[in-house]
Amino acid sequence: MVALGGLGEIGRNMTVFEHAGRLLIVDCGVLFPEEHQPGVDVILPDFTSIRDRLDDVEAIVLTHGHEDHIGGVPYLLRERPDIPLVGSKLTLAFIDAKLKEHRIRPVKVEVSEGDELAFGPFDCEFVAVNHSIPDSLAVAIRTAAGLVLHTGDFKMDQFPLDGRITDLRAFARLGEEGVDLFLTDSTNAEVPGFTTSEGELVPAIETVFRTAPRRVIVSSFASHVHRIQQILDVAHAHGRKVAFVGRSMVRNMGIAQELGYLTVPPGLLVDMKALEKLPADRVCLVCTGSQGEPMAALSRMANRDHVIRITEGDTVLLASSLIPGNENAVYRVINELTRWGANVVHKGNAKVHVSGHASAGELAYCYNVVRPRNVLPVHGEWRHLKANADIAVRTGVHPRGVVIAEDGVVVDLVDGRVRITGKVPAGNVYVDGMTVGGATEAHLRDRRTLANEGVISVVAIVDADTGLLAEEPDFLARGFVHDEATFEDVVPLIEKALAKAAEEGVGGAVQLEQLIARAVGTWANKTYRRSPMIIPIVVDA
Amino acid sequence: MVALGGLGEIGRNMTVFEHAGRLLIVDCGVLFPEEHQPGVDVILPDFTSIRDRLDDVEAIVLTHGHEDHIGGVPYLLRERPDIPLVGSKLTLAFIDAKLKEHRIRPVKVEVSEGDELAFGPFDCEFVAVNHSIPDSLAVAIRTAAGLVLHTGDFKMDQFPLDGRITDLRAFARLGEEGVDLFLTDSTNAEVPGFTTSEGELVPAIETVFRTAPRRVIVSSFASHVHRIQQILDVAHAHGRKVAFVGRSMVRNMGIAQELGYLTVPPGLLVDMKALEKLPADRVCLVCTGSQGEPMAALSRMANRDHVIRITEGDTVLLASSLIPGNENAVYRVINELTRWGANVVHKGNAKVHVSGHASAGELAYCYNVVRPRNVLPVHGEWRHLKANADIAVRTGVHPRGVVIAEDGVVVDLVDGRVRITGKVPAGNVYVDGMTVGGATEAHLRDRRTLANEGVISVVAIVDADTGLLAEEPDFLARGFVHDEATFEDVVPLIEKALAKAAEEGVGGAVQLEQLIARAVGTWANKTYRRSPMIIPIVVDA
Structure with missing residues (x-):
């Protein structure tokens, strides 16, 4: 095996x-x-x-x-x-x-x-x-x-x-x-x-529903049928109606209900439209996004980019784990929700996950x-x-x-x-994207360089006869900190490199591009302590 | 205020x-x-x-x-x-x-x-x-x-x-x-x-030193004088000699000792050379890197990029917090140390931090x-x-x-x-790097795009009279997945865009560059579901 x-x-x-x-x-x-x-x-x-x-x-x-x-x-x-x-x-x-x-x-x-x-x-x-x-x-x-x-x-x-x-x-x-x-x-x-029994979450979830003055918004994994079952049962016991929010939540709970893994009390589930007409203290939303995924419902609520607008008195319950690596994203969501006035209950401050x-x-x-x-x-x-x-x-x-x-x-x-x-x-x-296996470790290395250091593209029009610059090179930098005058100092360095190459009889676009990349790279490192990716392009004139 | x-x-x-x-x-x-x-x-x-x-x-x-x-x-x-x-x-x-x-x-x-x-x-x-x-x-x-x-x-x-x-x-x-x-x-x-008292860490630290069969390597914050004091005291009690490793650890502990904040039992501290001559069970190293910082001593040991080579039977003690956002980096270090045979004791499996x-x-x-x-x-x-x-x-x-x-x-x-x-x-x-306040949110946005999507630089030599391509454009992609033939399909799109511009009398390098960027961007999105940064450069011929 x-x-x-x-x-x-x-x-x-x-x-x-x-x-x-x-x-x-x-x-x-x-x-x-x-x-x-x-x-x-x-x-x-x-x-x-x-x-x-x-x-x-x-x-x-x-x-x-x-x-x-x-x-x-x-x-x-x-x-x-x-x-x-x-x-x-x-x-x-x-x-x-x-x-x-x-x-x-x-x-x-x-x-x-x-x-x-x-x-x-x-x-x-x-x-x-x-x-x-x-x-x-x-x-x-x-x-x-x-x-x-x-x-x-x-x-x-x-x-x-x-x-x-x-x-x-x-x-x-x-x-x-x-x-x-x-x-x-x-x-x-x-x-x-x-590992603690799933059932031992009941008291904490009960407390949330009992004390929430307005809406309760629960976020959990869209596949955690038992956790959602608990939420539905408690919501039902407290006279709240429930709507599912988020594509995978709606889809999975539909499947689970259809196959008999999720038991929904009659009349409990309503659509968003019906829910909006209810008083806030009869409302429960169950949504995706418990890991701070930027496109999921909860993150969008936190960023005020969702039809559901968090307001003072809402209670948000993250009934989920916190997968290592997601901490910053999840805490960002919690901070934003708190800022809008929500009381956020999560595994850090209540027993709401096993x-x-x-x-x-x-x-x-x-x-x-x-x-x-x-x-x-x-x-x-x-x-x-x-x-x-x-x-x-x-x-x-x-x-x-x-x-x-x-x-x-x-x-x-x-x-x-x-x-x-x-x-x-x-x-x-x-x-x-659409490629499977196309991205290599080298691509990722390039991406990390691009992210940390930025990129400078240099277009040098070189006189085919002399091997020297025919005009000022064009610089275009992205993600690399520069101002108008930044690249003035590097032009003489490129000129010097090309002159030396011409003297030594070195030619050919690829060679000259390497020389230019080295000149610009050395300059960036010395002047800025940065190692941006250099994309040199030599055009013959 | x-x-x-x-x-x-x-x-x-x-x-x-x-x-x-x-x-x-x-x-x-x-x-x-x-x-x-x-x-x-x-x-x-x-x-x-x-x-x-x-x-x-x-x-x-x-x-x-x-x-x-x-x-x-x-x-x-x-x-x-x-x-x-x-x-x-x-x-x-x-x-x-x-x-x-x-x-x-x-x-x-x-x-x-x-x-x-x-x-x-x-x-x-x-x-x-x-x-x-x-x-x-x-x-x-x-x-x-x-x-x-x-x-x-x-x-x-x-x-x-x-x-x-x-x-x-x-x-x-x-x-x-x-x-x-x-x-x-x-x-x-x-x-x-x-918050638990610092002194309550003694039993766990004692256990580490009592049971470690070979070297003990402790990592903590270089400013946490009291934690280091505890380590020194326990090391001393167990007959181990100690060396500090990592620039900030050496510097800060030097200051703390000189000013009387750190009390070092006579003869306890030795230099690395002397330490190497001692049997492994009489050795304790105190180093930086408890947050998984890639350049710190502990990460470099984990990556076998340090003079101290972790071997079977070494015990590594992370006597430190785990600052949110550092989890992946720290767990990577723990995994590598474990793989080399170290027993890693950290706040996740022992009471070694308050x-x-x-x-x-x-x-x-x-x-x-x-x-x-x-x-x-x-x-x-x-x-x-x-x-x-x-x-x-x-x-x-x-x-x-x-x-x-x-x-x-x-x-x-x-x-x-x-x-x-x-x-x-x-x-x-x-x-x-050397700039303070130069990097803006726009730079960071660009960097995130570069990291997630890569960059494509396009150099188009355009006939000044006709406004059409004078020769095949040059493409150079980094961090964007492509192969030899990738850009063949995009050339006709650029040709089409330029032809339309010429027909409508649109000219000027900046305008043409925008057109080319749009053509390449649309193509990348359609074909690859990717939005790389496009750096278009038009050169007049």
Whole structure:
């Protein structure tokens, strides 16, 4: 097996299992770019190592419907559209809606917990797990090489809202059978103790609704059906009507309701028009934008760029996590909302969020129940994988059987033992506007330079005979601080460089452009301590 | 009075008091840029409103030696070098070291808690406060208009390491006299309860030193003398020798030791050379880089770009806060260190940091002791200022007397009541390489575009007679994804635009450049869904 994503990062989860010449893929997600990856929309796993073998792929098993597990599917299906997608009802509904936008009609195989199904040489059994989206599944994969158990994303809420707990009995049964390789979610492995139950948010949410003098505006993940269910129930109990705001929220809640994962009390949901006619203390809005995404509803409200205008006395509830890297964006939104007079309740000042991932305590239970021969921590940065590996060892898994592998590292299971046997390409594949994989690290390096230093374009008309300037060069700078007179000093430097070149018989546009770029670059560095990108253009006259 | 910085942001604190035509400045700091301000080194307060009145400035009172309170001083002194700097011994030593780099020799007035000194019409009294740097002061300012008390940055650790507590008795005495305006630190106003005592970190730090099998590498703020003191004491107790690493750490600890703020057990400090000869379990390094700053010692160790090579069994202790916005950078460092085999202990997995600012509980004590007539929360983003204002009101300050003002808002104190009476410029002044204030919001907008979309430079040689292309245009793209053939399709569009212009008699380089930019821009948007910056250059042939 090899992970093409998800090991060494949180996102673009994708694991490829190989047996008897056939492939089974578990998840195919996207990773969201960081600030040093400007202009990138999303990051995909690198499909290079399986591109020539797409016909060997038996199926893609999707453990649940989050973007970091399904977001890459449209891009993989572009390369072979008829790979069967295997998942639970809600997961398939979410990927289906996504594929519709890409105009792809997938082959779907719906499964539930308890189902056993063979895909080529891979006998799969699906196990219920509890996570921050309903209908999540772990998958046990039996081949002649052994039994693999992949948890997917999970936690072990003992009192989940829908009563669907992580099936520890199934884990135990598989453990009795003998799990040769256990792949477990590392996200919260650094967090001691146990993840709080979703139900324990009720008091804080109740308090918000009980004390809010005017509108309540809730922002959460558009896929967090249980959280939204809680909001709807509390809103209903307090006599408020609810409207969904934001494309993905409206779409996902429509799907969840239609499939029976979201129970909406009759008459609770109204459209915006009806809502506007109600008194403020009977209104609840549920919207997107809890991560400060600039185009989402909540950011636009904060910037007064939305039909919903925040006013004194509104209460805004961010019932969501704060994903690292989003802090500044989220705090900007909170500050602006506060400035307009809103009371903003968030996980920083109230108990309005719990994680969707198992903490160290839950992981220990899993290891002790499963007693796997080998462990491969998945779904995490290095620090998470390491923390998860440490827990495995503490529960008695032999250290030789605990492998921390990065994306692209090939791990083989032979005679019940894991071994690292190779490496395949697993770099970042950037989706950038309409291009997939076109943007390279060199592009990003250029973009960072452009961002930090700006650009100076220099057009020099050079006399073809003398090799000297035929007229004053034209300078055009962007993002580089300059005024009218800035470039006067650099002209003599260019003249000097060209004169020297002419003297030494150096010619040709490319050579002269390099000389000019060097002259301007050196000057900018000396005079401004800046290293702007120089775009030199030599035109013959 | 007016704040030129620090209200609506955490950083560049600067408050200007005016009385009888004279000015007193409290603090003059810098703000560090966020990711949407690329290429900016630091951000200064806008001195515009006092630039013509620098001769009226009696003094600059510096409450303590942190960058966000003293970092702007060199830039203000460039405009008038002989403004007296008033501060405690350590604060003046820190600003002095900084000014030496700028080749400025300031006029200094050293004060201690209890001192009373008049600067023109401003009678100042200095009060001891406890913060994450020693020797911090609050300042009470008496004028004919009333008594103002400015806390500076503070918390109320009842058991600080140096025994120097925030002087609540002085606050009470000033309260008895009658505080007309109370300016209080808002940083932790959202945090319920009380800030933990610095001393409570001992067990966690002890554990690190007791259990570390090999080297201990500690990273913290280079100004956090008490935290470093704790590290030195524990290292000493465990028989380890210590070396300081990183320019600012070496410099500041030298100053602190010389002035008696840092007590170093004899023989504890050694240089790197001597340290390298010791067994790993007798080594402790104290270095900079706790915020993931790319050029600091710790980041360079993480990137294997430092003489100190992290190896299996090293323990790295981040005894520091995690400033919002730095999460990704810090986690990158933690991941890399972990990958090299280090055990990384940080505030996320151990109790190794406490804040330097008063929480809501401490602020309530202050309000109840001082019982001010009017309150102006300072040092915070809107959410912090608002939370602090709410505490003031809850303790009984009349809501009309609690003012949330932003940078530049002029607040007057007349007959014991505060009133907002005007507004002065208080925008961001960017320091960018060698330029101060040269970079504008437009530059930053351009830089963001360059970063996200890239740049395309187009050179079109146009026949002066026909107004049509004399030859194929030259394209040069950076940060924009393209291949060899990319621009072939755009040439006909440029030809078409030029032909239309010629037909309509439109001419002139500027007009043609605009047409070309529009043609290329429209094409990029349609074909790539990208909006690169277009730099068009028309050359007459």
